[in-house]
Every structure is written in C-alpha cells, then in structure tokens.
Amino acid sequence: MSRKKSKLKILIVKELKELIKERIVLFGLLLGPLIMYAVMGGLAGAAAGKVVEQAAKPPKVAILFEGGEPGNITKALAQALNATIYTGISVEDLLNKGYNSILLLNNSFEENITKGIPASITLIYKPESIGFVELSKPQGIAGAVSSIVLQVVADYLKQYMPDISAGFLSNPVRTNIEYYYKGELLTANQLQGLVMGVSLAIPLAVLMTAVSATQVAAISFGLEKEAKTLEKLFTLPVSRRSLLVSKLAAVTVLAIGGVLSYMAGLYIYLKMVERGFAVAAAEQTGEEATLGFTITLPTSAIIVLGIGLALTLYVSIVIGFIVGSQASDVRGSQLAASYISFALAIPLFMMFFGVDLAQLSTGVKILLALDPYAVLSMIATSSITGDHQMVLTGFGILVAQGIFWTLIATRLLSSEALITGHPLIMRLKKRMTRSR
Amino acid sequence: MTETALIVENLWKSYDQVTALKGVSFEIGKGEIFGLIGPNGAGKTTTLRIIAGILHPDKGVIRIYGKDPKRDEVEVKRIISYLPEDAGVYRFLKGIEFLHFLAEIYAETSEEAEKMVEYGSRISGLGERLWDPMKSYSKGMKRRLLLASTLMTRPKLAILDEPTSGLDVYHSVLMRKAIKNYVKETGASVLLSSHNMLEVEYLCDRVAFIDKGQIIAIGTPEELKQQFNASNLEEAFINAVGGEVEEHVA
Ligand SMILES: Nc1ncnc2c1ncn2[C@@H]1O[C@H](COP(=O)(O)OP(=O)(O)OP(=O)(O)O)[C@@H](O)[C@H]1O
Ligand SMILES: [Mg+2]
Numbered sequence: 281m282s283r284k285k286s287k288l289k290i291l292i293v294k295e296l297k298e299l300i301k302e303r304i305v306l307f308g309l310l311l312g313p314l315i316m317y318a319v320m321g322g323l324a325g326a327a328a329g330k331v332v333e334q335a336a337k338p339p340k341v342a343i344l345f346e347g348g349e350p351g352n353i354t355k356a357l358a359q360a361l362n363a364t365i366y367t368g369i370s371v372e373d374l375l376n377k378g379y380n381s382i383l384l385l386n387n388s389f390e391e392n393i394t395k396g397i398p399a400s401i402t403l404i405y406k407p408e409s410i411g412f413v414e415l416s417k418p419q420g421i422a423g424a425v426s427s428i429v430l431q432v433v434a435d436y437l438k439q440y441m442p443d444i445s446a447g448f449l450s451n452p453v454r455t456n457i458e459y460y461y462k463g464e465l466l467t468a469n470q471l472q473g474l475v476m477g478v479s480l481a482i483p484l485a486v487l488m489t490a491v492s493a494t495q496v497a498a499i500s501f502g503l504e505k506e507a508k509t510l511e512k513l514f515t516l517p518v519s520r521r522s523l524l525v526s527k528l529a530a531v532t533v534l535a536i537g538g539v540l541s542y543m544a545g546l547y548i549y550l551k552m553v554e555r556g557f558a559v560a561a562a563e564q565t566g567e568e569a570t571l572g573f574t575i576t577l578p579t580s581a582i583i584v585l586g587i588g589l590a591l592t593l594y595v596s597i598v599i600g601f602i603v604g605s606q607a608s609d610v611r612g613s614q615l616a617a618s619y620i621s622f623a624l625a626i627p628l629f630m631m632f633f634g635v636d637l638a639q640l641s642t643g644v645k646i647l648l649a650l651d652p653y654a655v656l657s658m659i660a661t662s663s664i665t666g667d668h669q670m671v672l673t674g675f676g677i678l679v680a681q682g683i684f685w686t687l688i689a690t691r692l693l694s695s696e697a698l699i700t701g702h703p704l705i706m707r708l709k710k711r712m713t714r715s716r
Numbered sequence: 717m718t719e720t721a722l723i724v725e726n727l728w729k730s731y732d733q734v735t736a737l738k739g740v741s742f743e744i745g746k747g748e749i750f751g752l753i754g755p756n757g758a759g760k761t762t763t764l765r766i767i768a769g770i771l772h773p774d775k776g777v778i779r780i781y782g783k784d785p786k787r788d789e790v791e792v793k794r795i796i797s798y799l800p801e802d803a804g805v806y807r808f809l810k811g812i813e814f815l816h817f818l819a820e821i822y823a824e825t826s827e828e829a830e831k832m833v834e835y836g837s838r839i840s841g842l843g844e845r846l847w848d849p850m851k852s853y854s855k856g857m858k859r860r861l862l863l864a865s866t867l868m869t870r871p872k873l874a875i876l877d878e879p880t881s882g883l884d885v886y887h888s889v890l891m892r893k894a895i896k897n898y899v900k901e902t903g904a905s906v907l908l909s910s911h912n913m914l915e916v917e918y919l920c921d922r923v924a925f926i927d928k929g930q931i932i933a934i935g936t937p938e939e940l941k942q943q944f945n946a947s948n949l950e951e952a953f954i955n956a957v958g959g960e961v962e963e964h965v966a
Contacts, residue, residue: 287820287821290817290820290821291821293817294806294809294813294817297808297809297813298806298807298808298809301807301808302808503806503807506804507804507805507806507807508800508802508803508804509803509804509805509806511765511770511798511800511803512798512800512803512862514769514770515768515769515770515793515796515797515798516793516818516821516822517790517791517793517794517821517822518790518793518821519789519790696770696771696772699765699770699771700731700771
C-alpha cells in the first residue's frame, strides 16, 4: 500500500489547476507584468537609440557680429566652436544657409569681458524637433561659450597668478550637501535612494503585487460561487480551516509568481533600455555606454521591506477572500477587489504626489493604520531613515491587521450565508428595507 | 451499533423571512432508499443541506450512524456524500481530474482512490469525454459526472437532491439503476428528493411527503397509496397535500 498524499496538498493542487487557467490570473498576474515591461523596454530602448543619435549630432553654429570688427575673444570663440563669423547679414538669411545656432555678438561684449563686467549674449536656436535632448542643445553651446571665455580670462590672469586654473574659476568652492531629515544626516545619494526607492519603486511593487494578490484571492471565491461548487466543497471531509489555508497557499504561490514576473519584467525592461543606449552610443562613438542612474538601498532596508511586503501580501489576500466571499461571480469579485485596492492605494498616490504622510493629523494617521499599503510605505520610509521603533510599530500593526482579517474571514467562511445568499450585502439590504 | 443510518428529530429552520422547516422528523434504516417528496418550497433542499452539514438547524437533533455531525464533523463527512440540487463543476478541471480530486480527498490509500475513480468513470458513462475540461459538458453530462462522483466515494449515507433532474429518459434510467445497484452491493443508505413519482416508486423503499416545512405522511409507496386511497403515488401525493390542484385549476 502506498502512502496517502496530504489532503492540504490535494486541495492546493486543485486550486492551482483551476486558478492558473483563469484568464485574469494567467495574463493579469503571471504573464502581464513580463509582457508589459518587455514591450515598454522595447519601446524605451528604441527611444534611447533616437536620443543618443540626436545628442551625437553636433549643432551648426554661426557667429553674427554686429557693429565693427570682431576682436580676439570673438575669434577664439569662433575657432573653439568651429563657427564662421558673419557681419552685415540678417538672422533669417543665416538660418536659410543651413545653420541652426546663431550667436549674436557685438563690440560691447568684448569690451565688457576685458573690463571684467559680466556680458550678456543671445543665442538663437532652431530646434529640429520638440524633444528633451534637442531642446537642451543650446544649453551646451552656452556652456561652451562660458568655458571658452573663462579660458581666455584665465590665460590673461596667469600673468599675475601662475597657479590659477579655469576649473578653479568656474567653481571656486565645492560644497558637499547633506540633508537633515527626521533627525538623521543623509547624503544626497541616500536621499536619492529614498526618493527613488520609496516614492517610485516601492509603491509600484506593492501596487502590482498586492493588488494582484487581492484580485486572485477574490477570484478564487468568485470562481467557486459562479460555478456553484462551494456547496460540494463544504461537504468534503476536510475542515473549513483547511479549505481556507489551501486557498491561501495557492494564492500565495500565484502572488509569488506575480512578484517574480514583475521583477523579471523590470530587469528585462532596464536591460533593454540600457542596451538601447549602448547600441546607439556604440554606433556613434564606438564606445559602450551604461545607464545613468542606480537605485541604492541598504541591505537592512531590503530585508525589512521583504518582511513588510510579505505581511502586506498576507493581509491583501485575506481581504481578497472576504471581498470574494461577498460576490456572486468572477466579474463581481474582481470588480469589488479593484475598488477595495484602489481605495487602499489612495495614500500611496498621495505620497507619490509629494504629501508627507508623517505630517498628517493624528486622526488621519489612525485611519491610515488600517490601510496595509500605507503602513508598508511607512515601514519603507522608516527603514531607510533607520527609525527602528517605527519599523517595529509598522510590523505590529500589519500583524494585528492580519489576525483581525483572518478572524473575519474564518467567521464568514463558516457562515451558512455563503451558501444561502449574498452574505453581508443581502443582510444589510434587508435590514434597510425592513426599517423603512 | 444502531440499526438506523439516520435519525432526524424535530428540525426547525428559518431564513430571514420564512420558516422553512417546522419540526421535521424521520428515520432511515441501513440499506434503505428513502424519498423526500414535496411541492416547490416545501423544505426538501433545506432538510438535505442541514443533514449534509452545510446549514445549521435552529433546533433539532441529527444522528448519522449514531454520530453527532456537530461534534464529529470531519468523521461524519467522511461517511456521507452529498449531491447538491444545482451543483456546478469546475470550469478548467477535466472530468477525470475532478474524480481524482474527490477520490484522493476521501480515500485512505492511493489504491483505494484508483478504485473509486475507476468506479466513478464507469457509472458516469462519459467515456472519452472525461478527458475534456468540464466546462465543455452539457447539463446532463455534468449531472451524471456529479452523481457518479457522489456514489464513487462509497458513502454509507448518500444524500441526493433531485439526482436525475435535467437528465434524458435513457440516462435517468441508467442513473436509477446505478443508485439501486450501489445500495444492493454496499448495503448503504440513500436519502433523495425528487419530483418524479415514477422514479420514487421504482427506487424508494420508504417515502415521506413534506409540505410547508412539515412531514405530513411517511410509509412505503404501497402504504401511502392505501392511506390516501389512491391508485398511484402521484394521486396519493395530491390527496395528501389537500387536493389543492383542483382548487387552482377551477
Ligand atoms: N437562501 C434562502 N434565503 C431565503 N429563503 C430561502 C432560501 N432558500 C430557501 N428558502 C425558502 O425556504 C423554503 C424551503 O425552500 P427549499 O429550497 O428547502 O424548498 P424545496 O422543497 O427544495 O423546493 P424545490 O422543490 O423548489 O427545490 C422556501 O420557502 C424558500 O423560499
Ligand atoms: Mg430543492
């Protein structure tokens, strides 16, 4: 006689088999993030190539000198910018000649510089398109003009101060900025990590995974309701708790699948963008290029976030069960789960748009403590600033939430209303019509 | 050991607005097929759901092979099997996967599970279609699979709520034979509800008439026919519920 498989495992396998083939689960949770990021990565990669191409195309500069003969500084500028000096011609005519950058200079420019007075010059630029790179090109030319003028001045000053460099003149004192944030001194890098990690990456990750988990949990009940299989399921010789645990386990497996898909997708996305830049840059310069930004988070923060995310995921799943048990079909459960997720995500959106949740009044904070996403974002912020007490408080709140919602879910699951009708909603409706 | 498979004593059950059961009592012996007959809304499904452990009675006692389903929930569920009135199927599971799923839940060993699946496959009569996803089945095919899955776990008490509803004449006859054979082979008991008097006369050893949440008569089909002075069970039933049909028609 062979050994018997565990009942829980049998229930989980059945749950997975049924859920994984559901379109919403398969495409929304498992394949969706991967496909979405790959497509986005492809588009962004192509766009990156275009950007590099544009940036590499040098502008054609002409100098239009008005009033007299150009002096030494103007000639040095023309040489450095590889530009021709014109006199007695209109701007339009010059643009028609195929130039797209025209530097307007005159006698007073040279006079001011030799006297040490800041000079003002005008650069007329005709952009090829309205894009970030194209519009930032005149800044580059203006910068080049400044540094060339500085070089000329530095050469002049060298007669008196032999050690002086153009670099010193352009930036005589370098300031290291540190931010005082919630009692901690943070470097710009740390704060950048905070901003990138907390206000962008974490809300996105949480939204993607927790929302999907809530949905799948709700759907797992919606499916049973719609297919009218719950009644048979409840007469099987297994405890209601095993049924809940098996659903929980199956949804968790799928949620982890969703997280992995999300992470793989994000990785592919970044790689494709990076490749887009590298390929285009290699075509232009023959050199490899790398991505210009990194998200740096301390290891301890990553661990804390992992625990926080796991707890949030659990709470989201149980809330999904509760929502799903109230619905009568798949669509209903999915819709209800979407509304709930959206409501819970509002504090995250607020954070995204720069509202500091810590600044809110106590009443609002207590309300936010009921929202697992808000608590997780609080944990995330505290983990980066190193506020251990707040991190522990956050964990405590999430555990309390988990216990509370589990109790509610177990109550609902053992309630016979799950079979006889729409449990809560029906009862509320009846109570309302009766009191009228 | 008791000689009865099921004891139901003074069951009361209210939903939000209606009192569905008003003191229902009956007993089923071992190896007996017992039919619950009554008009729509009489309380048949409510009674069966309470016995199957899905609903809780407001009042009353249930003993299944001497056991209290409230106290020994899982143990009792192991020896019963329930076919709900409007049960559905999982959409993406194949028929055979569904049978395997239930068999593995009920069986003690994998050999036993295999035997159950083999038996279930046979009485379902679905043949090759067992390997198709269940959402592709017709109403009658789903019903046959569900009935087969209910009997295949070898329950000591099978609770069947309108087992042949939606089946064609041919398959109804096959299913009735399967139920009768099952009882003959195993000595198990069956509690069923039905609107088909032919079915009831063919299958049931004893019958209870239920109306407005109360049992109004219990006996063998022969006894009931005599009691209500009728030539067939249908007539007996009409007479029992008070000849309301004529009133309605007139
Ligand atoms: N979920 C429910 N909510 C409220 N009332 C209900 C519910 N289910 C059944 N009832 C009521 O309980 C009474 C008994 O219903 P039940 O389903 O047990 O009848 P039945 O004998 O099975 O009828 P049918 O032959 O139509 O299947 C009816 O009056 C019905 O309206
Ligand atoms: Mg019924």
